[in-house]
Amino acid sequence: MKNDVKEILFNEEEIAKKVKELAKKITEDYRGKDLTVIGILKGSNIFMGDLIRKIDIPLQIDFMVVSSYGQSTESSGIVRVIKDLDYSIEGKNILIVEDIIDTGLTLAYLKEILLKRKPQSVKICSLLDKPARRRVDLEVDYIGFETPDEFIVGYGIDYSEKYRNLPYIAVLKDEVYNK
Ligand code: IMP
Ligand code: MG
Numbered sequence: 001m002k003n004d005v006k007e008i009l010f011n012e013e014e015i016a017k018k019v020k021e022l023a024k025k026i027t028e029d030y031r032g033k034d035l036t037v038i039g040i041l042k043g044s045n046i047f048m049g050d051l052i053r054k055i056d057i058p059l060q061i062d063f064m065v066v067s068s069y070g071q072s073t074e075s076s077g078i079v080r081v082i083k084d085l086d087y088s089i090e091g092k093n094i095l096i097v098e099d100i101i102d103t104g105l106t107l108a109y110l111k112e113i114l115l116k117r118k119p120q121s122v123k124i125c126s127l128l129d130k131p132a133r134r135r136v137d138l139e140v141d142y143i144g145f146e147t148p149d150e151f152i153v154g155y156g157i158d159y160s161e162k163y164r165n166l167p168y169i170a171v172l173k174d175e176v177y178n179k
Helices: 012-030 045-052 105-115 174-178
Strands: 005-010 036-041 060-067 080-083 093-101 121-129 142-146 169-172
Touching (some): 012 045, 012 093, 012 142, 036 045, 045 093, 169 174
Parallel strands (some): 093 121
Antiparallel strands (some): 060 080
């Protein structure tokens, strides 16, 4: 697996430091409020696990599974909800946790459907952001790192369902993507 890596963009230490910073900010912003953290699976799994353990206020968690890419590396613009939330979010402060925002289509759609359920507030936290690729106007409240327009893997993020267990964030060798 590691032989397929071309370049490490963010190593384990850098990620841990960033996660701690984000959690500190979230802790301050939500102190005294109830907070529900919603992870968008599967990509946000590892990030969310690390993030919530650094947030120092009581919170609840829930998950959604959505799919916008299928097996390809390009957003289709069509978002499918494969697993919905287990709990009602009416009157709740929602923080959506995502791995990476590319075109923004997935989150714009998700935010829209969640807002219809009358939560108190909806904010977005994404570990990675590729602003150059944005196709819709989307406010992202907490961002870990901005990344160049390259296809990224690791720390929960996949290429064709692989490489999620790389402990760092990386770009793969060209020949791996073209296989
Ligand atoms: P968007 O709808 O175009 O913003 O795409 C968001 C989703 O596409 C993310 O949740 C990821 O699952 C996936 N994605 C976007 N960019 C990458 C990437 O560079 N590597 C792996 N998955 C990506
Ligand atoms: Mg995803």
